[in-house]
Amino acid sequence: xxxxxxxxxxxALLLGVFVQTGLSHGQASDSVLDAKTLETITLTFRxxxxxxxxxxxxxxxxxxxxxxxHEDQELIVRGFYAADGxxxxxxxxxxxxWQCRVALDQPGDWTYEASLRRGDWIAIRSDPxxxxxxxxxxxxxxxxxxxxxxxxxxxxxRRGRIxxxxxxxxxxxxxxxxxxxxxxSPENLLAYADFDDTxxxxxxxxxxxxxxxxxxxxxxxxxxxxxxxxxTWQDGKGKSLIGAFNYLSQVGMNSCYFLTMNIGGDGKDVWxxxxxxxxxxxxxxxxxxxxxxxEHMQQKGILLHIVTQETENETLLDEGDTGQFRQLxxxxxxxxxxxxxxxxxxxxxxxxxxxxxxxxxxxxQEMAMSDFFAGADPYDHPVLIHSHAARDAQEHILKPLLGxxxxxxxxxxxxxxxxxxxxxxxxxxxSTESGHPWIQSMDEIGPAKRGAVPDADDPMHDQVxxxxxxxxxxxxxxxxxxxxxxEYDHNDLMAxxxxxxxxxxxxxxxxxxxxxxxxxxxxxxxxDALIVRGNGYCLCKPGDLYVIYRPAKExxxxxxxDLPDSEHSxxxxxxxxxxxxxLQTGTVKSVEGGQSQGIxxxxxxxxxxxxxxxxxxx
Numbered sequence: 293x294x295x296x297x298x299x300x301x302x303x304a305l306l307l308g309v310f311v312q313t314g315l316s317h318g319q320a321s322d323s324v325l326d327a328k329t330l331e332t333i334t335l336t337f338r339x340x341x342x343x344x345x346x347x348x349x350x351x352x353x354x355x356x357x358x359x360x361x362h363e364d365q366e367l368i369v370r371g372f373y374a375a376d377g378x379x380x381x382x383x384x385x386x387x388x389x390w391q392c393r394v395a396l397d398q399p400g401d402w403t404y405e406a407s408l409r410r411g412d413w414i415a416i417r418s419d420p421x422x423x424x425x426x427x428x429x430x431x432x433x434x435x436x437x438x439x440x441x442x443x444x445x446x447x448x449x450r451r452g453r454i455x456x457x458x459x460x461x462x463x464x465x466x467x468x469x470x471x472x473x474x475x476x477s478p479e480n481l482l483a484y485a486d487f488d489d490t491x492x493x494x495x496x497x498x499x500x501x502x503x504x505x506x507x508x509x510x511x512x513x514x515x516x517x518x519x520x521x522x523x524t525w526q527d528g529k530g531k532s533l534i535g536a537f538n539y540l541s542q543v544g545m546n547s548c549y550f551l552t553m554n555i556g557g558d559g560k561d562v563w564x565x566x567x568x569x570x571x572x573x574x575x576x577x578x579x580x581x582x583x584x585x586x587e588h589m590q591q592k593g594i595l596l597h598i599v600t601q602e603t604e605n606e607t608l609l610d611e612g613d614t615g616q617f618r619q620l621x622x623x624x625x626x627x628x629x630x631x632x633x634x635x636x637x638x639x640x641x642x643x644x645x646x647x648x649x650x651x652x653x654x655x656x657q658e659m660a661m662s663d664f665f666a667g668a669d670p671y672d673h674p675v676l677i678h679s680h681a682a683r684d685a686q687e688h689i690l691k692p693l694l695g696x697x698x699x700x701x702x703x704x705x706x707x708x709x710x711x712x713x714x715x716x717x718x719x720x721x722x723s724t725e726s727g728h729p730w731i732q733s734m735d736e737i738g739p740a741k742r743g744a745v746p747d748a749d750d751p752m753h754d755q756v757x758x759x760x761x762x763x764x765x766x767x768x769x770x771x772x773x774x775x776x777x778x779e780y781d782h783n784d785l786m787a788x789x790x791x792x793x794x795x796x797x798x799x800x801x802x803x804x805x806x807x808x809x810x811x812x813x814x815x816x817x818x819x820d821a822l823i824v825r826g827n828g829y830c831l832c833k834p835g836d837l838y839v840i841y842r843p844a845k846e847x848x849x850x851x852x853x854d855l856p857d858s859e860h861s862x863x864x865x866x867x868x869x870x871x872x873x874x875l876q877t878g879t880v881k882s883v884e885g886g887q888s889q890g891i892x893x894x895x896x897x898x899x900x901x902x903x904x905x906x907x908x909x910x
């Protein structure tokens with residue numbers, strides 16, 4: 293048995309470095325691994341020799357469970373069949389290696405004990421004693437976990453796990469609010485030429501979506517963003533995709549949305565299986581290569597927004613039920629990737645029936661999926677569901693899900709930028725009234741043909757910066773991801789260069805950093821009605837601070853707001869949402885508390901949009 297950190301295990305296996313203890317199954321190894329909190333630990337076990345194509349299917353008919361203990365804490369994690377244990381490098385589809393990836397959040401001494409069992413479809417069974425036990429070379433050991441040194445780093449391993457807490461994501465229970473901001477396109481990110489056995493089943497030429505060719509993603513524009521020491525596989529593969537995430541992190545983004553299965557969907561080029569027509573066997577080398585990228589994303593502060601299906605294929609597995617094939621699929625995703633600290637499970641893109649996609653999952657089937665993740669994910673990552681763009685479809689599909697306690701929120705798609713603010717407010721209010729507050733994440737802006745266009749077509753992104761970026765965050769959204777419309781270059785299926793929207797990333801970073809640094813978001817609420825002269829959005833902690841977004845070309849040159857009657861005065865500062873920089877002083881430096889207080893004019897360019905911070909003086 294080999295106990296290693298992340299892909300160091302693969303080096304050990306390649307060199308033939310095994311801890312040969314000579315102990316029989318069930319006896320403990322003397323090996324102790326030193327690891328940091330939330331660092332990926334790969335436990336590697338030798339079991340029976342088999343293959344991806346073996347008659348006795350290792351993916352359905354064997355199950356590895358690892359029980360970890362620390363003081364009064366216990367964690368049970370499923371493992372997976374890993375071929376030769378180095379499949380990312382060798383492309384192997386056979387071998388005798390099973391692995392389990394864990395990430396432990398509590399410092400101290402941990403013990404683990406593994407069990408490999410065989411039985412018909414045992415992979416989806418929960419009873420730990422079902423089936424017949426199989427021999428492992430060594431099944432138990434110890435891990436010594438210590439904290440990371442305290443420093444300022446984007447690496448999620450140093451910052452904590454992302455959790456759902458009411459209307460927001462947070463860094464572990466009680467930690468800082470996490471605003472999820474980044475890329476929604478390309479949705480078929482994993483249709484990457486350097487991944488094993490990846491190809492496009494057919495070109496897409498459907499009306500109302502991006503058209504594709506037979507070519508997979510190359511991301512050549514990001515080759516120069518790869519740095520010495522960054523990971524690759526198979527003699528330099530993967531550099532351009534690794535470089536792309538270096539770039540996304542460099543411009544201050546922290547999330548990426550992508551599908552893990554689009555068979556029959558728009559791209560027809562992403563699946564975890566050995567073959568797109570056999571849902572019982574997985575591709576070990578491809579999934580290990582995905583893991584190399586995912587590990588790097590986490591170290592660069594990029595959340596994995598994992599979308600498990602899309603509207604065209606939501607009934608592909610078990611006719612939409614959480615039956616044996618869907619359970620198998622979700623177990624494989626969880627066992628291979630749930631150890632990462634920053635993961636959001638998205639049940640499906642545009643989930644549920646709609647006019648253009650009438651065959652969809654029912655409310656009960658959607659609830660069953662979220663229930664499954666709640667029960668199967670040992671780390672309890674947030675679970676969202678992506679909406680259709682039309683309001684009538686949202687009403688029909690989302691309202692019955694309100695109050696279901698295993699669903700943490702909605703990944704909103706909105707067809708009209710001018711609807712974003714009111715739609716976020718609506719679902720925030722309805723979910724609060726249901727007794728189970730939802731996260732609202734603004735993840736796909738329409739219209740579908742436009743979305744967020746390249747800088748070359750709209751350098752300032754005026755059509756989305758105000759109503760979508762600031763409109764959603766001022767309503768209490770927990771983040772914004774940008775969809776690329778199908779009529780433009782670098783669109784939702786064919787995007788190759790994230791620099792095509794560099795101005796948009798910069799404007800998003802300005803908003804994200806302002807909200808995270810200036811506002812106690814868990815204590816804030818929207819109250820647009822406080823603006824009594826002029827128009828805009830208002831988010832506030834009543835009596836303490838007020839943030840107002842003032843749109844461009846506002847007809848009332850000077851806004852006025854209602855403040856509490858008090859002996860305190862309020863300082864007024866202005867933020868340029870287009871260019872950022874330090875807070876500035878306008879024509880009025882401060883006002884007293886009371887009704888209809890004029891807050892003056894911005895320091896310059898009064899016809900442009902501005903953000904106003906009104907804070908009570910100490």
